[in-house]
Amino acid sequence: MSQKSASTTPATQTAIPAEASGNPRLAKEKKLEGLIAAGIDPYPHVFPRSHQAQELQDTYKDLEAGVETEDAVAVAGRVMAMRNNGMFLDITDASGKIQVFCHKDTMSEDALKVLEFIDIGDIIGAEGTIRRTPRGELSVRAKKVTMLTKSLQPLPEKHHGLTDVEQRYRQRYLDLIMNEDARRVLRTRSQMIAIIRRFMHEKGAIEVETPMMQPILGGASARPFVTHHNALDADFFLRIAPELYLKRLVVGGLADSVFEINRNFRNEGISIKHNPEFTMIEAYHAYKDYNDIMTLIEDLVQTIAMEIHGATQITFGEHIIDLKSPWQRRSMVDLVKDYTHVDFMPMDAAQAHAEAKKLGVSVDPKANWGQVVEAVFGEMVEHNLIQPIHVTDHPLDISPLSKIHRSNPRLVERFESYINGWEMANAFTELNDPKIQFERFMEQVAQRDAGNEEAMMVDHDFVTALEVGLPPTGGWGMGIDRLCMIMTDMHNIREVIAFPTLKPLKD
RNA sequence: GACCGCGUAGCUCAGCCGGUAGAGCACCUGACUUUUAAUCAGGUGGUCGUGGGUUCGAAUCCCACCGCGGUCACCA
Numbered sequence A: 001m002s003q004k005s006a007s008t009t010p011a012t013q014t015a016i017p018a019e020a021s022g023n024p025r026l027a028k029e030k031k032l033e034g035l036i037a038a039g040i041d042p043y044p045h046v047f048p049r050s051h052q053a054q055e056l057q058d059t060y061k062d063l064e065a066g067v068e069t070e071d072a073v074a075v076a077g078r079v080m081a082m083r084n085n086g087m088f089l090d091i092t093d094a095s096g097k098i099q100v101f102c103h104k105d106t107m108s109e110d111a112l113k114v115l116e117f118i119d120i121g122d123i124i125g126a127e128g129t130i131r132r133t134p135r136g137e138l139s140v141r142a143k144k145v146t147m148l149t150k151s152l153q154p155l156p157e158k159h160h161g162l163t164d165v166e167q168r169y170r171q172r173y174l175d176l177i178m179n180e181d182a183r184r185v186l187r188t189r190s191q192m193i194a195i196i197r198r199f200m201h202e203k204g205a206i207e208v209e210t211p212m213m214q215p216i217l218g219g220a221s222a223r224p225f226v227t228h229h230n231a232l233d234a235d236f237f238l239r240i241a242p243e244l245y246l247k248r249l250v251v252g253g254l255a256d257s258v259f260e261i262n263r264n265f266r267n268e269g270i271s272i273k274h275n276p277e278f279t280m281i282e283a284y285h286a287y288k289d290y291n292d293i294m295t296l297i298e299d300l301v302q303t304i305a306m307e308i309h310g311a312t313q314i315t316f317g318e319h320i321i322d323l324k325s326p327w328q329r330r331s332m333v334d335l336v337k338d339y340t341h342v343d344f345m346p347m348d349a350a351q352a353h354a355e356a357k358k359l360g361v362s363v364d365p366k367a368n369w370g371q372v373v374e375a376v377f378g379e380m381v382e383h384n385l386i387q388p389i390h391v392t393d394h395p396l397d398i399s400p401l402s403k404i405h406r407s408n409p410r411l412v413e414r415f416e417s418y419i420n421g422w423e424m425a426n427a428f429t430e431l432n433d434p435k436i437q438f439e440r441f442m443e444q445v446a447q448r449d450a451g452n453e454e455a456m457m458v459d460h461d462f463v464t465a466l467e468v469g470l471p472p473t474g475g476w477g478m479g480i481d482r483l484c485m486i487m488t489d490m491h492n493i494r495e496v497i498a499f500p501t502l503k504p505l506k507d
Numbered sequence B: 001g002a003c004c005g006c007g008u009a010g011c012u013c014a015g016c017c018g019g020u021a022g023a024g025c026a027c028c029u030g031a032c033u034u035u036u037a038a039u040c041a042g043g044u045g046g047u048c049g050u051g052g053g054u055u056c057g058a059a060u061c062c063c064a065c066c067g068c069g070g071u072c073a074c075c076a
Helices: A002-006 A024-037 A053-059 A109-115 A165-170 A172-178 A180-202 A243-251 A290-309 A332-340 A349-358 A369-384 A434-449 A460-469 A480-488
Strands: A068-083 A088-092 A097-101 A123-132 A138-149 A225-229 A234-238 A257-265 A277-286 A313-316 A319-322 A328-331 A389-392 A414-419 A422-429 A473-479
Touching: A053 A068, A053 A097, A053 A138, A068 A097, A068 A138, A088 A123, A097 A123, A109 A138, A165 A172, A172 A180, A180 A257, A180 A277, A180 A290, A180 A480, A243 A257, A243 A277, A243 A460, A243 A473, A277 A290, A277 A480, A290 A313, A290 A389, A290 A414, A290 A422, A290 A473, A290 A480, A313 A480, A328 A332, A332 A369, A332 A389, A349 A369, A422 A480, A434 A460, A473 A480
Parallel strands: A097 A138, A328 A389
Antiparallel strands: A068 A088, A068 A123, A088 A097, A123 A138, A225 A234, A257 A277, A277 A473, A313 A319, A389 A414, A414 A422, A422 A473
């Protein structure tokens, strides 16, 4: 090792065997062995870090180029680049980047020893003094460098990172290391959820948890996952919605407002807007109706946009979307009329089918009036709803848990909020008449028997709960993943989920 | 599920009118030594997704399968 002293910088002159040449993994293994042979722990327990990288960048932002300080710091992070034979190391921690300057003159023989075994990808600690190089880069002039975690895997290509979409999700850790945007999106998601929780707590709502494993399917229309509990010898559905349990808590008077932020599971296709498990907030507010909920959702989304972007206007792809309250409110039937010049309101099912056919919308021949209207809306209207809008007053036929409209018995007091053509929220004045609810359940059962796999099952205990008495209540749910997409300008739901559902690898 | 596209070194990508497989990054050796995607010289590294077919000869053409992506259909 003494030949090193001839050079002014710690050139890496390890005795790496020839067979390691060109094999990053083997070279790293050999360096790991080298560390152990030199009595250096490649995986120490702790490191006395004094600052995060960004803290130092902020604190010393006015330090002039070429200035040395006596300020002692200890930083730690992953080595992302090495220049001049390891004289300059770029390390990144969760906050950002800082350069470590390793010059022989300021390092002891022991301290230099570690440098021989450092590769890109290793996690190291550096203790020294703050300086800004003549070229203007804030650096830690190292007195000592500590191996904190020896990495045995080569990092992806440094300019391009990982591009294979599947590999990015399978090895999200590599994606996060290499891709600033991936980090940004998941951090924004976390921030967004924190804002939602605070907003709800400020409204006096309490957060609750209800079963993910449910013996009776309910609360939404979707195909479920089924699982089995051995000791009970009973099948359970992974929930498609928490709705019926949350309303039971309102019946119980646990709080006037309850909410849950958690996963739902739907056994359906995967697309850029759909992941089999997705996160929703669902909430119920006693003594409120759907008009109150519209205002609440506008407030919430506007608050999120302001805190994340500092503005209500956001960019999504080619669109500029303004989330500022108040949002437009239009009934579903009126919107269909706007876009098709056909008024479905006075029609019966047969007439509606005929009009849908004329519009070129294919509809299940067994569909009732409401289902036809819904199909036409989905085909002709939905994708146009770029700016935020509440689509209100859905057909009774498609809304088995909503209260009948106070001025039109064919409709219910329900709305769905759309942004960027996507359904973002679904809400209604809750049906709390137990007899009507029981009838609606029976209609669902009839649909189920007729082959509709998405129809609900009858939940007798839920009817009992309504018989005990649910106060007048407004309820809503909103897809967190989609909202996160809107807020981060991400166009695939998998970008906003750390570990999206993938086909398992074989073997 | 249907249609279209892609699968080449650890990573990012060329090569595809058939003729022995290339670059950059990473890795190894050396040079340089206040760099910023450091630079320079040399080197290692590939059953070209899998299986079959056509051909004297296939990464390249054909078929099947697997995997992934996109579009469409269903769904939040």
